[in-house]
Amino acid sequence: MNTPHLGYVVALTGGIAAGKSAVSKRFEALGIHVYDADIAAREVIAPGSDGLRAVVDHFGTGVLDAQRQLDRAAMRQRVFGNDEERRALEAIIHPRVRAWLHDRAVADRGPYCLLAIPLLAENVAHYRWVDRVLVVDAPEVVQLDRLLRRDGIDEALARRMIERQASRADRLKLADDVIENHGDEAELDGAVGRLHRQYLALALAKR
Structure with a gap:
């Protein structure tokens, strides 16, 4: 599915309540377009x-x-x-979502773009055309605590929601880069800034 018009593409993924949205917002604040599979x-x-x-x-x-x-x-x-x-x-x-994401990546005119794909590990074979994978990682105990507070659900349901996704280990196997998000959200700023500079350099080298 490669195309000569496709710029540098980073796939962003992570488990439920790992902090993907918080990371996405920080890249967007730096002027990077994020295309979301949920949208x-x-x-x-x-x-x-x-x-x-x-x-x-x-x-x-x-x-x-x-x-x-x-x-x-x-x-x-x-x-x-x-x-x-x-x-x-x-x-x-799913095929329509993949086409939607690919179309937007092709049309993007920024230095690089991010695709936020929660179920990347479950569908990785269909995304071979991305250049890099960024995983937002958090221990399951942290995911569980965030889910309970965020969604107001009981622990049994929260555990089922986590278990229905790919394992943390499977996601980390895919990662070219990892942002560990198990503490204060403000700590994400430095990690995103470092990766932004790295991705700018990689995108420039790809041209």
Whole structure:
């Protein structure tokens, strides 16, 4: 999927509540564009999209709300605990998300760009075209504490949410760079600044 027009691309990933958003905001403050797979996942099934038509073709109109938008609560109920249905939904959404991210990386005119991809470890084979992988890492005990405070959920659910993702070890295997985010958020400033300078140099060398 390589293209001569593709600039320098860094994939940003990390476990739930590891601090990806805090890192993304700091790169954005430095003028770097961050394209988010979660935003892509909403846009590719927006009303009128071929993605939403494909969802309805497979699952039926019962997954739409009164505004003819995807009823996310109904869809979650439909696929939760049903691996076949979950895979069917992913087969519709994931390729479109990848295309959305690739299109924006190609169109980006900054010195480099970031793609925020929470499920990179689960789909890494489809992202061979990125130049570098940055993992935001936090111990599971820290993730758990942040999830409990952030979402107001019980510990059993928080643990299930963590366990459903790729393991911390699997994510770290992919990493070219790691930001350890287990303390004060202000400590991220220095790490992001150092990586920004590094990525500027790498992007320049790629041209």
